[in-house]
Amino acid sequence: MTTLIDSAIAEYLLKTTAPRPQPHLLMRERLGSDGPSVRDYAVVVVQAPAGYGKTSLFSQWRREQLARGVAVIWFSSDERDDAQRFLLGLVQAVRSGCARPAFGRLLMDGGIAALGELEGITAWLAEVSQLPGDVLLIVDEAERLPEAGRAALAYVLHNAPRNLRIVVAARRGFDDIVGDLLAYGQAVLIGPDRLSFRLDETIALIGKRFGPRIDADACARLVQLTDGWPLGLQLALSAMTRAADPLQIIEAMASNTGALRDHLVGALLANLSDDDKAFLTCISIVDTLHPALCEALTGDARSGDRLARLMRETPVFVTSEASAWSRLHTLVREVLMVRAARLSDEELVRLHSAAAAWLSGQRMIEEAARHAHAAGQLQTAYDLAEACLHDAVKQGRLQAVLDWLDLLPEAELERRPRLRLAAAWALALGERHREAEQQVGHISAGQEEDRALRYECALILSAAAYYADEIDRFVEIFSPWIDQPPESGSWLVQAHANRLAARAIALGEPAQARRQLQRMPRGDVGKGVGFLVRWGDHIGALSYLWEGQIRLAGEILTPALASAEADLGRRHPLTCMLAAMAALHAYESDHADRAAALLANRLDVLERSGTPETVAIAYATAARVAAAQGQEHRAVDVLEALYAMGVMRALPRLCIVSLAEQIRLHAGHYRGATCEALMHRLDGAVAQAAPRHGPLWQRVVTPLVARSRARAAMASQNWPLALEALGETHEPADAQTLGRDRIEFMALRALALDRAGREGRALLLEAMNLAQAGGLARTLADAHPALMDWILRIAREEGDAGHAGYAASAPPVAHPAAPRAPSGPRAVPTVVLTPKEREILELLARNFSNKEIAVAAAIGEGTVKWHLKNLFGKLDASSRKHVVRRALVLGLLEGA
Known part of the structure; x- marks a missing residue:
């Protein structure tokens, strides 16, 4: 027995030593060990497939808990850890992690053999309960434990003393073991969805490694390519680190050639058998996977078992704990689809036919239609498309409809009016609005008696006019239907309310727009009506932005954007439009970095499918963010791109x-000549466009042109001319209630009055108060730099705390005598070492001699020797250098 224990101790020294933390480990605040989602639970189970960063997360938690003075013990499981070996490992884990060589001596000296399995675990728990502080037990790779080891771990989880907290990592199936603890709120489960990297985390991770060389837009593209999959990000980052230009790696991953993707994914699949690779290639043709679907594709009754095994053993699947459905990671699937395309035509037809038949039987009509078309079953595909594409419009799947429009011959559209109606909707909600009008012309011919159809056509035409920025025509088309709503229960009821609200904003009545939306009961936002309800959120937020009420707009935008991203996707057109307004909210709240992240990898979608209002908001915000970050050249480039798009x-x-x-x-x-040249171009653009637009459109444009004329005069410091131009905007600005335009007008007029030698201070104070009330922290700062200087002087003179928001917008000035952050080795707070032992450990790490330590710590040399002896014993070290190395390994020392 003694020989077994001695050999096991040597092995368990490695099993109970935490893995080396990654040099660029990102501390993910959202997943912190004391975050609100896990803080109050004694048991935390992190369950996800391989490649989701469970071990990295535990490294973060270990560092966080050590810094709070908690003793952290680590145990890496394997297939041999039965109950006895598991107990042996727990004893050694406490000895290593808590620096207590005498812990569990009775158990190690033959007690394990004398006690039964559970009695030994009970004795371990009892001894842990006597430790002087809190203890965190981390059990990694728990799915590898044999049945007896799982039972022992389950016993620990169910009987942990108050000072013991346990976190467990497993790939699958461990939620069953702690099912009762989860049900009674004594444990919490963290799944793959929460472990996936969000954009802000990806920006932080890449920023730590590459600095400003990689911007937010490239980070967003990388998140899209990898689905936020931690292993996919790690593979990409490894390739980027080796490359001379990291951006080229992202471009290569996004290219159609897929050479780099094939290389990265090949490393993940290298150890699979040929049969497994062929299986993955075969099932890659479908978007989502189910054991029965895999069986239908392969014709193998054991396909479900193969799928389950591969999900356990390979890190290439996205799974859900509550469902049998899964999918391949995007990065992996695209490589496998390239391989699938090399299969014979007969095999591809067979696979798509089998997929179409199975999906149709499950009432997954749209997916079945695509596979039927790929299999050459055209009439079947058209029948299925006709049955589902109108519903796809209601649910916001506009790209699916547009994809089908490229596949449908004109003869089929003539035979199937519902398909043409769906196509008209999808075309209207984007840059192809003229094509939508043509489709409506075909639909309306000979249908004068069908009121419901004429009403839906009016909705489509008014939407097309809205996207064409023909505001007057938009109001004119919909006006006959204002008092003729669709029948209650129709999906068009919500669309009718949205259209009334958009019309109210066009007429300058934002409060009336919200009143129209409030008449509609929210109910449950599901896939059937969620798209239309979020359109209502978009219009409601726009009404607040129109009034300059940025805080109230944010209250709508934050939940609406999160919901749209979850259901529609990050790059859905409506999601991008919500993000554009959320970026304006973030920027006006003085969070430029967040605004940049919200717009990242979305401007191209808005370019094709955004409303003119949201496109203008997005590009103007992107330009202002770039200017605020000191990248004026980037701001000008963004604005020229907006001009070209117009x-x-x-x-x-x-x-x-x-x-x-x-x-x-x-x-x-004060670039007067440049502003004069730009003003000449602006006057020409207005003169060319004005005859084709009505008074509603001109009411939006006129104050913008007048403020630009005033700014051009200010650039030449011609203040009387600036006052004259600002006088032109007085009436239109008042018509726009208390919006950003009116506040900006007041501030610019105050500045022009002051520079012309007249009284403008009172007007500026009023603008400042209005901006503060609306949460507009950047409006006045961006109106003119001289305004910012004036505001700061007023704040200093009056000591007005109400203007602190604008003072905070000024660039911070570092004081030359500011103290620097301490550097060098630091002993983390912990119950393992006394405060004096931590102080001596830090000095030891700085290579101080005993005499130098005595002077620095204000103690005698004999006391130093006594503390060193204790350190040698607690850390099981044989020399001064060994003490420092052991402290680093155990996480008791940082920065050495």
């Missing part, structure tokens, strides 16, 4: 916004 989409308002923002940018630097 030309391409025949949306002159985008050109006008682009030129106005460029004038604002240059006027702040």
Whole structure:
């Protein structure tokens, strides 16, 4: 027995030593060990497939708990850890992690053999309960434990003393063991969804490794390519680290060639058998996986077992604990689909036919239609598409409809009016609004008697006019139907309310817009109506932005954007439009980095599918963020791209916004000649567009042009001319209630009055108060740099705390005498070492001699020797250097 224990101790020294932390480990605040989602639970189970960063998360938790003075013990499981070996490992884990060589001496000296399995565990728990402080037990790879080892761990989980907290990592199936603890709220389960990297975490991770070389847009593309899969991100980062230009790696991963993807994914699949690789290639043709679907595709009754095994052994699946459905990670699936395309035509037809038949039987009509078309079953595919695409519009799956439009011949559209109606909807909600009008023309021919159809066509045409920025025509088309709502119970009821609200904003009545939306009961936001309800959220938030009530807009945007991202996806057009307004909210709240993250990898979607209002908001915000970050060249580039888009989409308002923002940018630097040239272009754009638009459109554009003219005069310091131009905006600004435009107008007029030698202070104070009330921290700062200087002087003179928001917007000035952060080795707070022992450990890590330690710690040399002896014993070390190394390994010392 003694020989067994001695040999096991040597082995368990490695099993109970925490793995080396990664040099670029990101401390994910959202998943902190004392976060609100896990803080109050004694048992935490982290369950996810391989590649989700469970061990990295535990390394973070270990560091956090050590820093709080908690003793952390680590145990890595394997297939041989029966109850006896598991107990042996727990004893050694306490000895190593708590630096207590005498812990469990009775158990190690033959007590394990004398006691039964559970009695030994009970004795271990009892001895742990006598430790002087809190203890965190981390059990990694718990799924590898044999049945007896699982039973022993379950006993520990159910009988842990108050000072013991336990976290367990497993790939699958461990939630069954702690099912009762989860049900009674004594444990919490963290699944793969929460472990996936979000964009802000990816930006932080890449920033630690590459600094400013990789911007937020590239980070967002990387998240899209990897689905936030931690292992996929790690593979990409490894390739980027080796490359001379890391951005080229992201471009290569996004390219159609897939050479780099194939190399990265090949490493994950290298150890699989040929049969397993063929199986994965075969099932990659479908979006989501089910054991029965895999069986239908392969014709093998054991396909479900193979799928389950591969899900356990390979890190290439996205799974759900509550469902039998899963899917391949995007990065892996695209490589496998390239391989699937090399299969013979007969095999591909067989696979798509089998998929279509099985999916159709499960009433997954849209997916079945795609596979039927790929199998050459065209009439079957058209029948299935006709049955589902109109519902796809209601649910916001517009791209699916547009994809089908490229596949449907004109003859089929003539035979199937519902397909043409779905196509018209999808075309109207984007840059192809002229094509939508053509489709409606085909639908309306000979259908004068069908009121419901005429009403839906009116909705489509008004949507097309809205996307074409023809505001007056939008109001005109929908006006006959204002008092003729659709029948209650129809999905069009919500669409009708949304359209009334959008019309109210166009008429300058934002409060009336919200009143129309409030008449609609929210109910449950499900896939059937969620898309339309979120359109209502979009319009409601826009009404608050129109009024300059940025805080109230944020209260709508935050939950609406989170819900849209979860259900529709990050790059869905409506999600991107919500994100554009959320970016404006973040920027006006003085969070430029968050605004940049919200817009990252979304501008291209807005370019194709955004409303003119949200496109203008997104690009103007992106330009202001770049300018605030000191990248004026980037800001000008973004605004020129907006101008080019306005030309391409025949949306002159985008050109006008682009030129106005460029004038604002240059006027702040008093570049008079440049502003004059831009003003000439702006006048030309307005003159060309104005005859084709009505008074509603011109009411939006006129104050923008007048403020730009005033800024151009300010750039040349012609203050009387600036006052004259600002006088032009007085009436339109008042018509826009208390919006950002009116507040900006007041501030600019106050500045012009002051520079012209007249009284403008009272007007500026009023603008400051209005901006503060609406949460507009950046509006006045961006209006003109001289305004910011004036505001700061007023704040200093009056000591007005109410203007602190604008004072905070000024760039911080570092004081030359500011103390620097301490550097060098630091002993973390812990119950393992006394405060004096921690102090001596730090000095030891600095290579101090005994005499130097005595002087620095203000103690005698004999006392130093006594403390060193205790350190040698607690850390099981044989030399001074060994003490420092052991402290580093145990996480008791940092920075050495």
